[in-house]
Amino acid sequence: xxxxxxxxxxxxxxxxxxxxxxxxxxxxxxxxxxxxxxxxxxxxxxxxxxxxxxxxxxxxxxxxxxxxxxxxxxxxxxxxxxxxxxxxxxxxxxxxxxxxxxxxxxxxxxxxxxxxxxxxxxxxxxxxxxxxxxxxxxxxxxxxxxxxxxxxxxxxxxxxxxxxxxxxxxxxxxxxxxxxxxxxxxxxxxxxxxxxxxxxxxxxxxxxxxxxxxxxxxxxxxxxxxxxxxxxxxxxxxxxxxxxxxxxxxxxxxxxxxxxxxxxxxxxxxxxxxxxxxxx
Amino acid sequence: xxxxxxxxxxxxxxxxxxxxxxxxxxxxxxxxxxxxxxxxxxxxxxxxxxxxxxxxxxxxxxxxxxxxxxxxxxxxxxxxxxxxxxxxxxxxxxxxxxxxxxxxxxxxxxxxxxxxxxxxxxxxxxxxxxxxxxxxxxxxxxxxxxxxxxxxxxxxxxxxxxxxxxxxxxxxxxxxxxxxxxxxxxxxxxxxxxxxxxxxxxxxxxxxxxxxxxxxxxxxxxxxxxxxxxxxxxxxxxxxxxxxxxxxxxxxxxxxxxxx
Numbered sequence: 195x196x197x198x199x200x201x202x203x204x205x206x207x208x209x210x211x212x213x214x215x216x217x218x219x220x221x222x223x224x225x226x227x228x229x230x231x232x233x234x235x236x237x238x239x240x241x242x243x244x245x246x247x248x249x250x251x252x253x254x255x256x257x258x259x260x261x262x263x264x265x266x267x268x269x270x271x272x273x274x275x276x277x278x279x280x281x282x283x284x285x286x287x288x289x290x291x292x293x294x295x296x297x298x299x300x301x302x303x304x305x306x307x308x309x310x311x312x313x314x315x316x317x318x319x320x321x322x323x324x325x326x327x328x329x330x331x332x333x334x335x336x337x338x339x340x341x342x343x344x345x346x347x348x349x350x351x352x353x354x355x356x357x358x359x360x361x362x363x364x365x366x367x368x369x370x371x372x373x374x375x376x377x378x379x380x381x382x383x384x385x386x387x388x389x390x391x392x393x394x395x396x397x398x399x400x401x402x403x404x405x406x407x408x409x410x411x412x413x414x415x416x417x418x419x420x421x422x423x424x425x426x427x428x429x430x431x432x433x434x435x436x437x438x439x440x441x442x443x444x445x446x447x448x449x450x451x452x453x454x455x456x457x458x459x460x461x462x463x464x465x466x467x468x469x470x471x472x473x474x
Numbered sequence: 475x476x477x478x479x480x481x482x483x484x485x486x487x488x489x490x491x492x493x494x495x496x497x498x499x500x501x502x503x504x505x506x507x508x509x510x511x512x513x514x515x516x517x518x519x520x521x522x523x524x525x526x527x528x529x530x531x532x533x534x535x536x537x538x539x540x541x542x543x544x545x546x547x548x549x550x551x552x553x554x555x556x557x558x559x560x561x562x563x564x565x566x567x568x569x570x571x572x573x574x575x576x577x578x579x580x581x582x583x584x585x586x587x588x589x590x591x592x593x594x595x596x597x598x599x600x601x602x603x604x605x606x607x608x609x610x611x612x613x614x615x616x617x618x619x620x621x622x623x624x625x626x627x628x629x630x631x632x633x634x635x636x637x638x639x640x641x642x643x644x645x646x647x648x649x650x651x652x653x654x655x656x657x658x659x660x661x662x663x664x665x666x667x668x669x670x671x672x673x674x675x676x677x678x679x680x681x682x683x684x685x686x687x688x689x690x691x692x693x694x695x696x697x698x699x700x701x702x703x704x705x706x707x708x709x710x711x712x713x714x715x716x717x718x719x720x721x722x723x724x725x726x727x728x729x730x731x732x733x734x
Contacts, residue, residue, distance in 0.1 A: 210570050
């Protein structure tokens with residue numbers, strides 16, 4: 195390592211400590227502060243009132259549980275849709291692979307807010323889906339599509355689908371076709387060969403893809419806010435309103451600390467999978 | 475075969491909403507769902523909207539500067555991870571660096587805001603929240619993406635050229651400037667573009683870390699979208715979609731020419 199290299203590394207370390215490590219220490223500290231009127235709206239007396247409220251008020255517990263449930267169901271749907279997509283791309287010719295992969299990644303580059311906005315236009319009572327269904331005579335009155343938990347899950351699947359497809363594709367692409375041929379020669383039916391060979395070998399891709407969808411989905415704010423209803427309970431929304439509406443900074447900090455504590459296991463898991471993936 | 479059908483369905487699922495928005499942006503009617511004829515009036519109204527244009531200007535400045543900062547820092551981090559071997563604290567370094575990739579945005583946004591508030595109460599002479607804090611927040615978020623892209627490029631690159639230059643007497647700085655930098659340029663372009671797009675698109679972290687005078691484009695779009703669908707936002711969406719696609723095509727052509 196050269197002197198300049200060491201200098202660059204030190205600079206990056208400093209930046210990381212300053213804008214990534216220190217902020218979380220401050221969040222932890224403020225979650226134990228006392229909420230008060232004024233600027234900033236918290237004071238020095240150490241208190242556990244925010245955590246006490248977290249335990250005693252069912253709203254928070256329900257929000258955590260419903261976030262985990264919504265994220266889990268959306269992740270399963272994204273896997274069921276993303277796996278065949280990645281599989282089909284990996285089976286294409288080299289030329290088609292790069293085109294199809296580009297098509298999967300492109301939406302990720304376009305504005306996330308705009309993509310969620312697009313679904314509002316489709317799902318509204320007077321939106322395209324209801325209009326088409328009505329003109330086909332399939333329904334008499336508009337269906338309630340938007341402002342439901344289903345719409346939130348749809349939004350999550352839609353937004354994070356590329357994150358599911360990419361790690362799966364990276365694994366499936368490396369799969370040696372000779373293994374499947376050998377299985378077929380030995381008399382295994384295609385489904386059996388898939389279950390015994392393809393699925394186990396793509397296992398790390400499945401884990402990486404699922405975690406990449408699940409972790410950000412648990413704390414999602416924009417999707418439940420725009421596609422969910424007033425009764426859609428997600429912890430990201432709760433944190434947002436504690437901060438912006440109630441101006442209760444210690445409470446929102448405590449909500450963040452517990453959310454992070456819930457996600458630390460999946461995050462560590464993802465990082466260990468990521469390192470193994472990078473090394474292989 | 476079934477997998478191909480699902481792939482087709484999945485791609486339709488990804489693109490249909492975008493195409494619908496783009497189509498309706500040329501609709502003459504204010505009622506967004508009824509097609510009454512082709513019109514470009516919403517584009518004129520969009521460009522006449524002072525609030526949206528001001529927010530777009532702020533967003534572009536923040537995206538440009540934060541992407542540039544993130545590219546420099548991300549390059550150093552990605553290069554260190556790929557070339558410095560198992561240096562002390564490498565695992566912690568890599569782990570912390572990747573945090574913003576998976577961390578829910580509300581947590582990152584809140585943490586950065588509380589950092590800025592604490593910094594200001596410790597050093598009251600610092601300027602308040604605004605474009606500066608937005609740039610710091612976005613750069614720390616997006617440098618992780620740049621680092622991942624640079625690391626992949628450096629790891630897949632033979633050391634031969636750098637070693638040859640060093641053997642011929644080039645100083646480390648010269649090796650980096652004349653050999654390494656041109657070799658990783660495509661990764662830097664891709665990383666910069668990704669950082670730019672992510673910054674331009676961010677709502678949650680910007681809402682936490684911006685000041686009263688620095689409302690960004692996504693913040694304006696968000697407050698407008700909460701009130702319902704508007705043809706002006708359709709027009710804005712169409713422009714944003716086309717601009718990102720054009721940027722990606724240009725970047726793709728550039729990196730293809732370079733690799734030839």
